[in-house]
Each structure stands twice: as structure tokens, then as C-alpha cells.
Amino acid sequence: MSVQAAAGRRAGAKSAIIHPLWVRITHWINAVAIIIMILSGWRIYNASPLFEDFDFPNEITLGGWLAGALMWHFAAMWVLVINGIVYVTLGLIGGRFRRKLLPIRPADVLAEVKAALTFKLAHEDLSVYNAVQKLLYLGVILCGVVVVLSGLAIWKPVQLQELTFLFGGYDIARYVHFFAMAAIVGFLLVHVVLALLVPKSLRAMIAGK
Amino acid sequence: MRKRRIIPGVDAKLLVKDAAKLMPDPARRLFLRGAASLGALTFLTGCDINDGFSAESVLRKISEFNDGAQAVLFNQNKLAPVYAESDISKDFPFNAYYTEDEAPEVDGKTYKLIVGGLVENKKPWTLEELYALPQERQITRHICVEGWSAIGSWTGTPLRDFLKRIGADTRAKYVWFRCAEGYSNTIDMPTALHPQTQMTFKYGNEILPVKYGFPMKIRMPAKLGFKNPKHVMEMQVTNKDLGGYWEDKGYNWFSGL
Numbered sequence: 001m002s003v004q005a006a007a008g009r010r011a012g013a014k015s016a017i018i019h020p021l022w023v024r025i026t027h028w029i030n031a032v033a034i035i036i037m038i039l040s041g042w043r044i045y046n047a048s049p050l051f052e053d054f055d056f057p058n059e060i061t062l063g064g065w066l067a068g069a070l071m072w073h074f075a076a077m078w079v080l081v082i083n084g085i086v087y088v089t090l091g092l093i094g095g096r097f098r099r100k101l102l103p104i105r106p107a108d109v110l111a112e113v114k115a116a117l118t119f120k121l122a123h124e125d126l127s128v129y130n131a132v133q134k135l136l137y138l139g140v141i142l143c144g145v146v147v148v149l150s151g152l153a154i155w156k157p158v159q160l161q162e163l164t165f166l167f168g169g170y171d172i173a174r175y176v177h178f179f180a181m182a183a184i185v186g187f188l189l190v191h192v193v194l195a196l197l198v199p200k201s202l203r204a205m206i207a208g209k
Numbered sequence: 210m211r212k213r214r215i216i217p218g219v220d221a222k223l224l225v226k227d228a229a230k231l232m233p234d235p236a237r238r239l240f241l242r243g244a245a246s247l248g249a250l251t252f253l254t255g256c257d258i259n260d261g262f263s264a265e266s267v268l269r270k271i272s273e274f275n276d277g278a279q280a281v282l283f284n285q286n287k288l289a290p291v292y293a294e295s296d297i298s299k300d301f302p303f304n305a306y307y308t309e310d311e312a313p314e315v316d317g318k319t320y321k322l323i324v325g326g327l328v329e330n331k332k333p334w335t336l337e338e339l340y341a342l343p344q345e346r347q348i349t350r351h352i353c354v355e356g357w358s359a360i361g362s363w364t365g366t367p368l369r370d371f372l373k374r375i376g377a378d379t380r381a382k383y384v385w386f387r388c389a390e391g392y393s394n395t396i397d398m399p400t401a402l403h404p405q406t407q408m409t410f411k412y413g414n415e416i417l418p419v420k421y422g423f424p425m426k427i428r429m430p431a432k433l434g435f436k437n438p439k440h441v442m443e444m445q446v447t448n449k450d451l452g453g454y455w456e457d458k459g460y461n462w463f464s465g466l
Contacts, residue, residue: 044356045356047354047355047356048353048355048356048357066354066355067455067458067459067460068268068459070354070460070461071268071269071271071272071459071461072268074271074272074275074461075267075268075271075272078271154356156282156465156466157290157350157352157466158287158288158289158290158430158431158465158466159282159283159284159287159431159465159466161287161289161290170350170352170358171358174356
């Protein structure tokens, strides 16, 4: 076999990988951490609900009581943030975010929302994201940044008071934290349903291709 | 390791309305065990297997790690935001693990603050003597561990000035407070020396009412509300962490803001 052919085969094998290992590892660590954060966060929310008539059924929360929920929340926090920093750093410096998530054209988004709702969305090439996917993935990364920053703002409103101020003060930062969570939960529901509808996408996130 | 009983030993009588949300649900006492496998998956590394592995013990260790992280983050010179008169909350909430009519009645005439531990002058202080100390006023935000917050006006003497006055060894690690109702807690020395940590004698323009901790509370705008003891009867400067009411039940010890 010639050197060129071998190189070509390697390149071919490489391009068949949809999600490199670091994406898969950070994805699943993030999945565990974010679920712990959400479920324990719901219990924390219940201790002093922002909306008078709305709280989360305790049965679906994590921690059993406020102190337990806080322990989970402030433990998983480290996993979420450290893993998130690794993911965003590698995504930015390796060019994956730019390659996969940009550009996003509004016309494409509209066309693909329509295709999705009529079940005509193409899934031949999982390595290329459609405009709706790009928008959702970029959006959820931004929500992740907002949820972490607003979380810091309400955790440390004295030491990090400049950050709290940027969010409009302690009380408003609580709402920002809540709505960023709600957006992430919304994303998660769509994300999980679609992954189950297109099982090879789930396989790609586990096996890489 | 500090006391392990996170859930058992909670006095059922204390499960009153205001604190109910803070208390464990008796039906789910093994709250963390149920999720132990998930915890094991996530936090396995670095835990003490001999301790009888449970998510609870790992979470307690991480909470202690968070105490250290918060101590590092704590800047003694960073002042909590102060607010205008018009920002003061109209009905500053009463908050405790008992109801308002169960708040302890301390007799101001016979009251004497006990000071002890690593201090030179252990003479007890009458209320009259305490009121004669130089006083400052602060309008700051009280933030509860539950999430709500309220702005109040507090007047009293800075704890760091008092500690200096009684010849406290400020190289000691902790200050411990014992309260009339049986409450207690321990704080780190840097927070005790924070300029806004105050021995509070007045709420607004009035002598501190019973519901806010007569005759004295310790106001710490750099700590969560439950770290601000009311009805303080005794303080000790110490190198031993004597724990506290909520801390021993599982709330984070440092609880800095």
C-alpha cells in the first residue's frame, strides 16, 4: 500500500468520526451534572418559590430537604463548571464550534422548522448540523453560561457583587437563574425526544460514529 | 468528621410552619441513600470507603471542601452593598425554627453577656454597658438560605471593635455564639472581623424587638441569615469548631455571601 493510500484511509477513518472522544466524554459528564443541578435546584426553589402558585413536586426533586438539595447543588456545581470550561475551551480553540454551529441563517431556520414539523427533516449526514440544531446547540451553550453566572451572582452577592449588579441585583438574578434553567430543561426535552427518534444520533454520541 | 446525623434526631416539635420548609421530610429520611448509586457514579473519587460509602458522606466532604473554597474567596475588606432608607423592607420577616410567640423572652435588667475562651478580659457585660459602646447603623440585605431576602436597618457596635476591647486573640480560628433559645453557631474569625459584622442592639430606631433577637443579635451581611444568631447570651473565642444548630443538620458551615 502506498503512503498516499494509507494516509487517505486514515483521513477517511477520521472523517467518519462524528463526535471526537472529548466531545463524548464532556457530553455525558455534563448530562449527569446538569440533571443533578436541575433536580436539586427544583428542591431549592421550593423552599422559597418565585411564583406564588408554582412549585415542583417534591417526589421528582433531589436532596430530600433543603440542606440535602443544597449539598447536591454545590457539589455538582464543580463538575458542571470544570467540565463546561473544558468543553467550551476545546470547542473554541479547535474550531469545532465555528465549524459546526456557524453560520446560522434565519431563512434556513424557518425552512428547517417547517421540515421538522412535517417530519421531512433529513438526517443522512449526522456530522452536519441543520440550522435548527445549530441554533439550539448554540443557544443552550449560552444558557449554560448564563445559568452559571447568575448562579454565582446569587451564591456570592457580596464577594461577587459586581456580577450580581450586572444581573440587576440579587432578586432579579434569581429570576434569571430560574429562566435559564427553564430554557435548558426545554432544550433537554426536545433534545432527548429527537435523540430517541433518531437512534443513530445517540449511537454517535456513545461510539463516536 | 463532624456529627453524622443529618436527619435523625430532629425534634418533631420544631417542625413548625415557618421552618417546615427547612426541615427534612420525615417520610424520606434516607434521602440521600436512595440516590447513592448516582452519587457513586459522580463523586466516587477521593471518598473514604471505610466510612461506609454513601452519597451523604461524600456530599458532606464536598460541603467541607466548599467551606475552604469560600474562605479563600472571602475578602474581609469587601463590604456588602448598603441601601437607602426607602429600600428597607416593610415587613421584615420573622424567621426561626420556632414560631414568633415561642421566641425567648430575655430579661434586659438581669442580662449579662458572657464572654470567654481566648480573651483577656472575661468580665460579663450588662446591657447598659453594651449600649454605651460606640454604635453604627447599617442598612443591608438579609439573605435567607431558602432564597428570599429582605432589607433591614441595624444599629450596634462592630464586633471587631468589641473583640479588640475585650482583648480577644484574633489569631484564633473561630467565634462561637450561644443563644437563649438553645440555638448556637460558630463563625470564622475573618468574618467576625469583617467591618460590617455587628453586635446589634436596635432595629430601625427601636430597641431590638424580641422577634429580631432582643437583647442582641449578631448581624453579618456577609453570611446567610441563619448564621446571624439572635438572643445572644454568650460568645467564645476558640480554635475549636463547636458547630451549630443548622450546620450540624447539614447546612453548609461557612455559608458566606
